[in-house]
Amino acid sequence: MEPQLQLKRIAAAITLAVAASTTVYAQESGKIAGKIVDIETLQPISGVSVSLSGTNKGTSTNDKGEFILDVSTRGTIKIVSSYVGYNRDTTSVILNSDISNVSIALVSENSALDEVVITRRRSQVSELAILDERKKSNLMIEKIGAQELSRKGVSDAEGALTKMSGVTKSSSGSNVFVRGLGDRYNSTTLNGLALPSEDPITKNISLDFFNTSVIQSIGVNKTFNPLINADVAGANIDILSKNLTEDSFLEIGASSGINTQAINAKDFQRIDGTSWFGNLSERNIPITDLTKFDFHNKLNTSTVKNPINSSYSIAGGKRFQIGEGNLNVFLTGNMNSEYKYSKGVLRQTTTTGTIFRDQESVRSDYNVSKTGMANLRYTFGRNYVAFNSLFINDQTQNYTRNYGLDASVDPNDKRLFRRQQVLDNKIFVNQLLSNIELTEIWKVDLGVGYNVVKGLEPDRRTIVLREPNGGGTYQLLAEENSNQRQYSDIDEKGWSTKALATYKILNEEGLDRKIEFGYNGEFVDRKFNATIFNQAPIGDRTINSDYVNDLDQVFNSANLASKLFEIRTGRGQSLDPYWYTASKKVHSGVAMATYQFDEKLTAVLGLRFDNVFQDVIYNTNIGNTDLDGYKPFKKNYVLPSLNLKYALTEKSNLRASGSMSYTLPQFAELAYFNNAGANGSTQGNKNLVPVENTNIDLKWELFPNQGELISVGVFYKNLKNPIAQTERGSNVITFYNVGGKATVAGAEIEVKKNLLKTETDNGSNILSAGANVSYLYSSQRLENIETLFTKTGGTSKLQGASPLLLNADVSYLLNGKGWNLTSTAVLNYFSDRIYAIGAQGFNDIVEKGVPTLDFVSSANIHKKWGVSLKARNLLNPNVRLERKADNMGNIVLESYKRGVDLSLGVSYKF
Template sequence: MKRNLTLLLLLGSAALFAQTNIKLEGTLFDQKSNQPISGKNFTIEGLNIQAKTDEKGHYEVSVPDDVYQIELKVDGYQIITKSLTDTDAVNLYLQPEDFKDGKIDLSTAVVTATKSKSSEANLLNLQKKSIKIVESIGSAELERKGVSDAASAVAKMAGVTKQEGSGDVFVRGLGDRYNYTSLNGLPLPSENPSNKNIKLELFPTDIIEYISLSKTFNVRMMADFGGANIDIASKLYEGKGFFEIGTGLNLNSNAISEKDFKLQDGPNWFGFQNTKIPANATNGYFFKNSFNPQTKSAVAGGFNVKGGKSYKFDNGSKFGFFASASFDNSAQSIENGIARTVDAEGKNLKGFNDYTKNSYSTNTTGMVNLYYDFNANNKLRANSIFINNTTQSLQEYKGFIRDLAEDDNGFIRRATYEKNQVFVNQLLGDHKLNSRSEFHWGLSYNAVNQDMPDRLQNTMRLNKQSGQYTLASQDASLSNRYFQKLNENEISANLEYNFTLGGDLKDYKAKISVGYQARHKERDFEANQFNLKLTQSGIVVDPNNLDAIFNQSNFGYDKLYTIETFDMDGKGGYRSQTYTGQKDIQVGFVEIEYNFTDRLTALLGVRAEYLKQSIDWYTALSKGKNSFDQFELLPSLALRYKLTDKQNLRFATSKTYTLPQFKETAMFVYEDVTETFRGNPMLYPSTNYNADIKWEWFPKNGEVVSFGGFGKYIQDPINTTTIASSSNDISYVNSGDWGYAVGAELEVRKAIYDNKTSNPEQITVGLNAAYMYSNQELNNDKVYEETLFNGQRINTNFTNKEDAFTGASDLITNADISYSKKWEQGGSLMATVAYNYFSDRIYALGTETRGNQVDKGFSTLDFILRSRLNKNIGINFSAKNLLNPTIDRVQENSNGDAITLSYKKGLNFNLSVNYQF
């Protein structure tokens, strides 16, 4: 009786590079007799390798070093699947189904080879072979570190931090405007009108294969680049069918200890609500949602389903799919909150000494990924991702309010609901035309809908003697309802043709790539604020029953209040504040990869880019339009020298630019409780010059030690700053002629204990650290001369003539230690302790002789435990923010720092269970 042996090793994207092999060894047993299967031959198809078990059933084979798993199939025996990501010593036990003669013939056994994309070993292998300087983090490492979304994943990489409270990612101290985010190489839109990049927290790790972080530019990337290109590779499933369901519980220590966890009226548990501006909004009180805060549950959780399967047909074609759907929510509350301002001498601490915030967020995500390989030379892939993210917050500020100009008995409550919907659709193709040429293409259509329906704000004053609150009436806007909507559509295309000289696609002297890219984006933005103007002062109110005042019976000039908004026609009609933006980019690029020797390789590229960006607006500030267009030739160079087979020395340099965003150039005012932002139509792009050098050593499979240095020089850097005026609005300016940053980065990943047995056991450690120094010119005269618009200019009064970049920490460190163990029957255990620290960084540049506002550095500590009871049931637990540090922002002044913002987030706990069929 003949039996078949099939070894499946999943294939990654390194097919163009020479493969490095490792030794895979073990013993093949008949589980019923517990005897080794000796002296049997088998063949590894496609690798031209033959092997044989010895008299003790032992075998040794040389396989690709990015092995993912092996699957053993023998007629009459149960299928055995073994993961090889943690061990290269594999003993296989054949469990009979209905087998009687006990004899096995492996002489016709066949092994088919493919490779993994997301294992740590494979991603490091790709990093080692790539000519470009790139770092990646895959789904295996994300699971080990208990990472739940793309933002947290990127923050685990060297030189990267997240800004507390915003979700913005800073790479080497450079924030949102300097980074660029893509999905499978195609651009992603932003869901936030204030940002260039999409919030990475929207992407759960369930839909991520791996994330690549490129801190150096190459000609395939969008040139609006200064910090890094963050590319998310969506999940592609190749393997036998599976279906998994899971559920979990999320708790925040502050939120569950809150006796009365309150949020605004309107959204349901899933975060959805359908609220629109009422008809005749200024002619009566027809708003749907209540002003009165509602008590909600602080217990949160989620559920998810995912599955996939691939098929191989007789004609050699393959089809596969992966689909997932998930819902997660979380409740948060901050304690010991302070939010205030300080004068130039550090005196007169004005503001809110009692600041609280309850928040609730949801994320609903669905993804479908399909692929069809006609044959080994022609492949298609389609992705559709839908994300619905909602956030609710109820903020209360008690203390001094400048508009009241009385005492510190003011009280502001703001309730905000925001819904962001992102729909991403991609179609990609890869075609090998012959042994020396190939063609790649990609098309995408992205749509974004951002909605902030019915943000509620009220301002009151407490009479401490009577204990009564009265509504503030000094300005019509002190009680208001605000509606905001953004719609954005974007079409992108990538085309690329590669051909080789002096060899084929796997082994060549030179490879030449030519390509074309196009991007067209349109954005429409609309905002309306309805001010509830009081007709009399001293109206006594219950803060938790504001509906007793703001209702239809009290509406009218002869009653308690009226409703006003922007550009009213006196007949009840009004016009919204709007802006419309459009961006078009046309690109051609050429890149040459040349192997001078077997050790020295160069990658030289030139990107020719024509850009046009325009915007027109109609707002409370003005009506107008602005546009700019530019043509850029952007060169890049990358060099790799192989010191040994395990060591590389790299160098890269490039020229790029940084664009102002739509909202930054529109004359639109956005009012936060403590800050007011407005645009600058005269803002223009800055130019960036980048250089990196890096040494890498890969001691063993899955290990790396690297050290590198970098430098960036920026002409006409863009900064956010306070305008020198009575209103102290914040705007965006080209603040000086120059800025630069230099730094060094270190990364170590090492297995300190590795027991490669049938029950593999491993302890690994990881460390990355980045140190950076930055400096930039701050020139008031330059700002004044360059910002003339409609007869007005922007005045600034920087405290310092030179200063560091905003958002730039001098020191950033990440460290983790993990223990893992697996058992023969499919059980596993993995425990990780992860630590992060970043030092002080500037939040806002100092003006009017005041020092900078600085976010003080702090540390976080997380514990993650993941287990599988067997091949079907998994139980996971995490405890995050265990140190629960006080998060402080201070105003630096000559006589010492003064705290302007302070709070604690609390501890976050998660318990989840999943079952795989």
Template sequence: MMAALGAMAQTGTIKGTVKDAVSGEPIIGASIRLAGTALGNTADLEGNFEIAKVTPGTYELIVSFLSYKTDTVSNVTVVAGEVTTINTSLFEEGTQLNEVVIGGIRDRASDQILLGERRNASIAVENIGAIELSVKGVNDVGSGLVKMTGITKVASRGIYVRGLGDRYNNAYLNSMPLPSPDQNKKVVELDIFPTTIVRNIAVAKTYQADQFGDVSGASIDIFTKDPAQENFLTVGLGVNYNTVTTYKDFITNRDGSSDYLGLSGSKREGPVAVDYNGIHRFNGETDPFKTTFGRQHINAPIDNNFNIDAGRSINLGTSKLGIIFSGSYRNSYRADFGPNLVLNSMQDPDKNFDRDRYAFNTNLTGLLGTSFAWNENNVIRANYLFVNNSNNTYTTSLGDDFDVDSPSTTDRLRLRSRYLQTRMHNIQLGSDNTISNNLKVKWGGSYSTASTDEPDRRELSFTTPQGVKNEGTVSSTGLGGSQRYYQLTDEKEYYAFGEAAYSFGKPNSQDKRNKITLGYQRRNKDRDVSFRSYQLLFPPGSALLNVPMNVDRLEEVLDDEAYGSGDYTYNDIVDGSNRSKANRTIDAGYAYADLNITSRLSIIPGLRVEKTNQSVDYRLQGTGFNDRFTKIESDDFDLLPVVNAKYNITDTKILRLSGSKTLTRPNFVELVPVAYVNENLQSTVGNPLLSNSSIYNVDLKYEIFPTGSELVSFGVFYKNIDKPIEQVRSGPNFISFFNIASAQVYGFEFEFKKRISSFFSSSSKLVNGLVFDGNLSVLHSEVDTDPSKFKDQRTRDLLSAITNTSRQLQGASPYMVNLSMGYDDLFTKSSVQSSIELTYNVFGDRIYNVGTDKRGDEYEKSFGTLDLVIQNTWQSGFGVKLSAKNLLNPDIRLEQESGPNATKDDTITQSYKAGINLGLSLTYRLMGN
């Protein structure tokens, strides 16, 4: 305590308020900074600000905000141990500007500003800003979302909001829709977006007419950093140690150094660069593929990351140009070890493997943003985002496969080398124009490309003595036994919009006017999916048959000499089903009004009209390359009404109500009846009979804002889904998708952010710096799988096979908890800003796979995560962050319940530990003139 007080005595503090010079109202979000330093802050809901730990001296204080003239307060003297008070007022800019100040844009990375926007918003929107993401040690958008109320992440299936998975959510970048490079997901994997490019993340769980209508969980909007409001350069680097993997034995393929940057390189190209429409005849003396089946053992290096941000603000007479660049690279080595089982209705294993999985992951991201304001009423913005994500996985599975082998004294050994590269380009252009005091217009558009390339997946199957992992005899029987596999998914998306907002009526006592908004949106998506399989064959008489091979030296056995001698070859599996195409075009018009019925009550009715044309082209297995595609077409017209209401009980207490109708559509891949075989040799096949689901949503929320930095919120919600789509496992090796009759989800949410000083006063800086925040979600979901509600006999038969007709919705957790405790300036020294944050989150058991044919449902079991983050930032711009994540290191488990025919208890089907992650990162920020 004495050390902290001593440190305070060496520095001073600047406090004050920022108000409108005419009305006297506080200017929420005004930017206050000390010229020539990295110190600054933003005004809270009452217009108050504080800049602490200022080295004694004389400064210029620059105060700015959008549409106000910048004020520079000179000769601000700071004395050690004292508080300097500066109260200032800003005048609005006139129609003739001497200078346009982009620097007045609200700092939406700040918690206080985001809370202020949440309080003032007409509809309920939750935000998490870049500052909070940094304090909590979050490195990517996906990890940041699970810190928010009612949001969890299900392994390999993406984000779930209020128990609703991928198909019920939408992702946007700067309010423009994002494509998904993964054919199995509607929402792009949000882990690929590093927080280094993020200003804030907004989550709207209630619907508004300007959002696309295929949503019921949430519309997730990632806002990238604003173009520069000042000149700066920030450089950061870091390392991360994982207790399971780092410096331990790690198995990977031998495919080359380009993997380090996440680039597949030409080495993985197949024969004739894999012509997906032709037939290959394999002749010659050498293996036609550039890669080998070899692997290597290494000691896994420590993870590392690097980022650079730069900004430039340029005055051009009465106009201003802002530019920002952000680039980052990160990688990780991860391994997990544990059982991997597929069970039958008797709870006995159809497949029983011990699995060792090694993954090297990379992320390379670049963002370039510009903003040009030629006067206060006209601003145009452009952004370019590039993301390259790679996953290089090597899997060893040893055990029994009773679908292939009878019980014996031997094991089945499967080796799989899989490289997955995801790449996205996104270009955006948008403009905000104030035509008059009553009329504002927005327009813009985006073009995106997204691809997932799986080049040269190599799979080998061996027979080995029980428990032997390093050698075996070859087998080439059965699909997925030994093969090379290529798949490429390409998606292109165009988006354009125009919107006009007209304000009318006299301002009420809260200075709000009525407003009507009209808009049009067009979204066109094209997707092309191609795959190719080359089966590895060992002809009769091959010198390699029934000869034990050392799996660590396969490149010496399966080499050009053996290929030239005819000891192995490839069978090009020729099939017209190797390609499918899809297109969806949505034309939407919308209208909504923000009507101030009284000084405290606002009602926002809206209507959205969507016309959707969709086509999916595919060929069935067994057809030829030149056969015609089978086409699935739909032409839908949907009316989606919505009404939101907001009642300000007081200035700090708000009641919100929302009701809406929305929908969800099947993903393209869910309609295509072509099999994709996973690592467990299970086939996932689409269902062309799927139909859209209609959803009815009701939300009620009560929010309290005790101060500009505090929040308490209570909410309830209800959703009724007609004919929801679920993934169903029919038999041990077959997975498909079906409409079930109906589902309901309802629950309760609680959220808080409080300082301990709000409960009792204290002179201790340590006590006053203590902050608690967290959220709790409790939900109940139930589904109706009554087959009699469907006319299609196939659907009726498959729904009749579902084991539990009464159960919770797939992927829905009955509860979710996030808790956080933090100190501001715990380790305070002269001119140092410090924080420490301890976070914990946990979810309840949730269904991972729906059981059929008397098999029980498979659950992902509950586990908790505990993280600790400590960071210091010096006034000089230098920063240090220490993190310890997943401190509890729990077992991550899947468990199948006993079905009605089972003779055994619930059984663990997968289990592993992810390890504790210890991180260190350094940053340096240089401010310019």
């Protein structure tokens, strides 16, 4: 990269950080006032020669690095800065008023002017750099960087996305929604390569696995172009992994905190066979003989006395000079543990709206996650080769207890439901990436990723007791899912590849003209197994009242030998598991041409050809591929796209985008397996077909000053054969192509503004605010050929689509002598949305909208110590699912509070 071009990019990124107040002297012809600093130290440079390009008119900077130049004509002015020991710099300035201000950063001739230096300086002002990148990009892309994540107190990628326009998270535990489109309509990548999901039910990996210690930035592309995965309608979410941004460092950190409901709970329960660190005493199926009771884990739980949240982290890196290049090594590791406790209600109704289940629900949740990442990056000249390895082990331990009315058998019956569940997921991601500039006009971008997912759910323990007429006497139930222990696992391996070449078309005007073409590939194989053991009572099913809270006295070796119950699997006396295998192969040819007509208009025309094969083979508790006649899916897609950018002024752009894409059914949405839950069950639908998407976007954006943004956009999507989560009879959640088409349209407004800025000897104190508001309209006709829907022939909103989304934040940066303090309040809100579309007489289930308010304050002391205070979910609203009811108020099916999370952390940088 030419030194002048590098300096321009650097200066654009750090302008606001190094800008200082200047004296303004109005003249009729105009003036340019500015300040010049050293790129490495950010200190002002005095005595720099500053002149107008092509003239002898010039001046020099004072002891504060400031200068003023008289200019006789207005328009685009080129300023040349030179100083002994520094590279010469040429900066363009637009003078359209009496005075224009500019900030310039000079690079020492002895500095290694490479990507490392640029990255280090850009990272210090990443919010500015990211806005600058957004302004200059030919595509509609939104990003949030490490600095903004820290300022807003965001702890993971999922939390980061909910701060962006049109994005929200389901309060009931689903992944993120983008413009009302949920998990199946989005895609997730790491450094541009596809990522797997750890959960057999979802397409995308849980974004809360990615804590901010491994994130450099997160990009959200809501419009399609050929270089991203075509299996997308909502957004492609690309996580850029963190790399070394300074010569060397070592930092350690720790924090501790509480959840207000967990710390006050007298009965927070830990599952037997688990530990605080996440160890499991039993990972594999212990039973080889159904006549022997070889389960090691107890049904009884233990009480946690001090449910204190904690977090520990270490990160470090070093830069090595090797040959003509530099090797950057970045390592990080952390462990987070968190307790959650909730108490609420759980209900279920008949098709007429009659409540037949009305229970108190108590949940104890403990999550422990461990993450390690190694990033090695060798930079030589304009090229780099990088290896990135990421390991995540995330474990959730959940104990649920529901008690109350259950009129499934008798109108006055009560039931006691208990479930102990552990989800232990391991993800291992390895990527080899490179970017090589072969010549001035040829560049290649190569990458290959190998991903391994191990998802384990060992010994899910479910017990349901019937209390006839609520009389205090309990009975065991004979149904298969009432006295059950389930072991399931998922093993997935996948490859993702990219090989892209860029041909730059040189021209005298220096306009952006290039052709990009190449190949993408994604290959995934998954194996899922589930073995279900039913502890079936024999004879009298009444149990001693003393055993209600001590069920290990009921299910044990002695009682099995005495024939009081027997162990059988879902397949009778066979130990063969339920299973499904799934595979996906996508070969993609990509081509994209960028043509900048002049300084204002740029067009990006793209074409992607996808050869798609997807197959699911299953033998489960409700179906068998051989008997059901399922056929694999094969299809070729030709997907055009067009992106236009028109620079209205130096500070504003008008953008337009149109594209076609598709959405494949997820593996678990196709696999015919019934997974029983506390208040119903989920199962796949083997008859699903892919969705075909048409996407149109229009956006205007203004960058009034550096660090500021005003953006207004509208969008329209047409979905052919949309898929939706649907409730059908017997409280089963499943999936259907709900009709011929769905329409999604909306508007988004985004604002970032510096409200107040004061200059002191210690730096700039800044009060800033940001907000984004999204309005969403969605409609789909319910035309399923099986005529399941309660509103068949009518219309419905899209499942997961909130008509209104709001995200807002206010931050204040205070600089003292040797320290700084940043405090931020963040508000999020989404309005009511459909959780599941009603079928077979059931009305829709609605997820009620809730506001969330977070506050974070962090201090940096002498660039060594860091202190942070976080308070999340301060409003602690009720999370509610409701069923629409005819001629009466909605019926609350589920309601609970999550509590307020408080934490205090400290870090030290060596």
